[in-house]
Amino acid sequence: xxxxxxxxxxxxxxxxxxxxxxxxxxxxxxxxxxxxxxxxxxxxxxxxxxxxxxxxxxxxxxxxxxxxxxxxxxxxxxxxxxxxxxxxxxxxxxxxxxxxxxxxxxxxxxxxxxxxxxxxxxxxxxxxxxxxxxxxxxxxxxxxxxxxxxxxxxxxxxxxxxxxxxxxxxxxxxxxxxxxxxxxxxxxxxxxxxxxxxxxxxxxxxxxxxxxxxxxxxxxxxxxxxxxxxxxxxxxxxxxxxxxxxxxxxxxxxxxxxxxxxxxxxxxxxxxxxxxxxxxxxxx
Amino acid sequence: xxxxxxxxxxxxxxxxxxxxxxxxxxxxxxxxxxxxxxxxxxxxxxxxxxxxxxxxxxxxxxxxxxxxxxxxxxxxxxxxxxxxxxxxxxxxxxxxxxxxxxxxxxxxxxxxxxxxxxxxxxxxxxxxxxxxxxxxxxxxxxxxxxxxxxxxxxxxxxxxxxxxxxxxxxxxxxxxxxxxxxxxxxxxxxxxxxxxxxxxxxxxxxxxxxxxxxxxxxxxxxxxxxxxxxxxxxxxxxxxxxxxxxxxxxxxxxxxxxxxxxxxxxxxxxxxxxxxxxxxxxxxxxxxxxxxxxxxxxxxxxxxxxxxxxxxxxxxxxxxxxxxxxxxxxxxxxxxxxxxxxxxxxxxxxxxxxxxxxxxxxxxxxxxxxxxxxxxxxxxxxxxxxxxxx
Numbered sequence: 001x002x003x004x005x006x007x008x009x010x011x012x013x014x015x016x017x018x019x020x021x022x023x024x025x026x027x028x029x030x031x032x033x034x035x036x037x038x039x040x041x042x043x044x045x046x047x048x049x050x051x052x053x054x055x056x057x058x059x060x061x062x063x064x065x066x067x068x069x070x071x072x073x074x075x076x077x078x079x080x081x082x083x084x085x086x087x088x089x090x091x092x093x094x095x096x097x098x099x100x101x102x103x104x105x106x107x108x109x110x111x112x113x114x115x116x117x118x119x120x121x122x123x124x125x126x127x128x129x130x131x132x133x134x135x136x137x138x139x140x141x142x143x144x145x146x147x148x149x150x151x152x153x154x155x156x157x158x159x160x161x162x163x164x165x166x167x168x169x170x171x172x173x174x175x176x177x178x179x180x181x182x183x184x185x186x187x188x189x190x191x192x193x194x195x196x197x198x199x200x201x202x203x204x205x206x207x208x209x210x211x212x213x214x215x216x217x218x219x220x221x222x223x224x225x226x227x228x229x230x231x232x233x234x235x236x237x238x239x240x241x242x243x244x245x246x247x248x249x250x251x252x253x254x255x256x257x258x259x260x261x262x263x264x265x266x267x268x269x270x271x272x273x274x275x276x277x278x279x280x281x282x283x284x
Numbered sequence: 285x286x287x288x289x290x291x292x293x294x295x296x297x298x299x300x301x302x303x304x305x306x307x308x309x310x311x312x313x314x315x316x317x318x319x320x321x322x323x324x325x326x327x328x329x330x331x332x333x334x335x336x337x338x339x340x341x342x343x344x345x346x347x348x349x350x351x352x353x354x355x356x357x358x359x360x361x362x363x364x365x366x367x368x369x370x371x372x373x374x375x376x377x378x379x380x381x382x383x384x385x386x387x388x389x390x391x392x393x394x395x396x397x398x399x400x401x402x403x404x405x406x407x408x409x410x411x412x413x414x415x416x417x418x419x420x421x422x423x424x425x426x427x428x429x430x431x432x433x434x435x436x437x438x439x440x441x442x443x444x445x446x447x448x449x450x451x452x453x454x455x456x457x458x459x460x461x462x463x464x465x466x467x468x469x470x471x472x473x474x475x476x477x478x479x480x481x482x483x484x485x486x487x488x489x490x491x492x493x494x495x496x497x498x499x500x501x502x503x504x505x506x507x508x509x510x511x512x513x514x515x516x517x518x519x520x521x522x523x524x525x526x527x528x529x530x531x532x533x534x535x536x537x538x539x540x541x542x543x544x545x546x547x548x549x550x551x552x553x554x555x556x557x558x559x560x561x562x563x564x565x566x567x568x569x570x571x572x573x574x575x576x577x578x579x580x581x582x583x584x585x586x587x588x589x590x591x592x593x594x595x596x597x598x599x600x601x602x603x604x605x606x607x608x609x610x611x612x613x614x615x616x617x618x619x620x621x622x623x624x625x626x627x628x629x630x631x632x633x634x635x636x637x638x639x640x641x642x643x644x645x646x647x648x649x650x651x652x653x654x655x656x657x658x659x660x661x662x663x664x665x666x667x668x669x670x671x672x673x674x
Binding site for chain 2: 212213250257
């Protein structure tokens with residue numbers, strides 16, 4: 001039983017990590033807490049569903065497409081709205097992104113209705129001994145690892161990635177060094193939205209989707225980056241895995257109802273004991 | 285000049301009065317429904333049931349010589365919002381009557397308001413016994429109580445000689461009652477309840493719960509669900525390779541969308557329903573056809589119960605000859621009526637005692653009634669094969 005639970009925890013942990021990385025990027029670079037992160041994830045899920053149902057595209061091939069679409073939506077959001085609150089107090093960015101998230105969810109309800117939608121692509125599991133490896137979750141896990149690895153490579157190796165990290169460390173110094181901070185902000189928001197979209201696209205294969213699915217992902221991502229250290233990118237990875245495991249272990253040893261309680265209690269404890277997160281904040 | 289103006293004014297006044305005498309304007313019936321949120325799918329069906337009832341009543345000349353008009357708001361599937369909306373319907377909109385919202389938790393909350401203002405509320409979407417056992421005077425039940433939803437599944441299992449049952453439920457009013465009822469019936473029939481667990485509303489990850497459940501290796505899995513969780517639970521049972529000999533859900537499993545969403549994975553799953561289009565009640569076929577024509581999809585039992593509840597209320601008003609709450613209440617307590625939904629008769633608490641549940645199984649993309657024996661269309665496909673062998 002324990003083995004099964006650890007498998008499930010790690011499988012969902014990678015997804016948490018990837019989605020949370022997006023939130024961590026935005027917070028690190030812009031000091032904006034993006035409440036609309038979950039709803040953007042939901043849009044990514046619907047992109048995949050539309051392409052699957054409308055064009056009959058293989059759901060796994062739709063992941064990059066959903067990411068590209070949400071990248072553009074992210075750019076536009078940043079250019080039109082979010083850039084206005086970058087230097088404002090954090091409450092302004094909370095309010096703005098909260099409003100944006102409500103707008104997105106309600107628009108989605110209008111367009112897609114509240115019906116549950118499912119992408120019945122791969123279901124079932126590979127059974128190895130007593131362990132069942134859920135096919136869609138294993139695939140999502142591999143994809144999430146791949147996308148996260150690419151994102152890290154991008155941040156470490158490319159010029160733009162370095163510019164993002166530099167901006168996150170100190171915007172003033174980055175500006176002095178000739179980095180176009182406005183452009184970096186825009187790109188970061190796009191990239192973060194694309195990461196959320198990847199999460200949504202993969203989720204669409206795992207669970208049935210509906211317009212309100214995103215909210216809980218905003219909170220989970222937030223939990224993950226606080227656990228790992230806000231603005232600390234490798235921390236998001238650790239936090240994601242940790243959340244996945246804690247949720248599963250709690251639902252094994254306690255009850256399903258308590259599993260979320262445990263996760264948020266963990267959040268409070270980390271904030272009390274190590275307010276800068278397990279790996280410390282902003283060491284990029 | 286003044287005389288002309290006066291005459292015109294008088295004519296106007298007469299016209300207004302005249303209209304007033306001929307028809308007092310429509311009877312406005314208020315309700316809040318879950319048009320968005322967790323229960324949106326089912327709430328919409330209830331809404332359509334009410335709409336069709338409004339249409340059919342008006343086609344037959346309305347009620348007490350007046351047209352009937354529904355005033356519906358969206359409670360977003362939350363009891364707190366419903367409370368506010370019923371308060372608004374009664375005090376601000378001053379509706380003439382109210383009908384119940386969707387789901388037990390929402391009805392439980394709304395009933396406090398309707399009771400406070402002494403408004404009769406026929407609540408076709410509440411299946412939780414406790415709602416009707418709180419000395420409330422003005423609330424009336426239409427469907428069978430939650431406790432008997434899983435009776436068919438458990439009864440069939442016991443007859444097949446199965447010994448162990450696992451029961452899981454969403455931790456809300458209705459599902460808890462359905463789970464408790466299933467446990468009671470199972471014990472009475474000599475089965476052993478080997479696992480029980482509740483999960484919070486809106487839960488999407490069942491891996492921990494199912495891992496524990498799988499370890500107890502039950503013959504039967506009885507799940508007291510709504511729609512979203514029934515879908516998620518089924519998918520994850522397949523993912524975790526949980527293979528009971530019988531697996532049944534409560535609400536949601538009967539919707540065509542359940543099969544549309546799960547496709548062939550819905551095969552063999554048992555569900556309970558208050559009503560089926562195929563049941564031989566008079567007027568049922570007509571209702572089914574009219575509904576399909578108006579809303580371009582088939583009605584669920586929610587649609588049917590809403591429609592029937594509305595008819596029951598209308599009949600009581602007709603017999604009372606007035607909208608006065610106490611007189612309509614008297615009629616509702618006395619009324620014995622068979623609609624296309626089945627029988628209606630309540631005890632002194634407004635608790636439903638006449639209506640019957642049926643159990644079906646998904647077989648070849650169709651729901652086949654398999655219990656009780658006298659209504660069954662065919663035998664159950666038993667046992668359910670393991671996921672790996674389908």
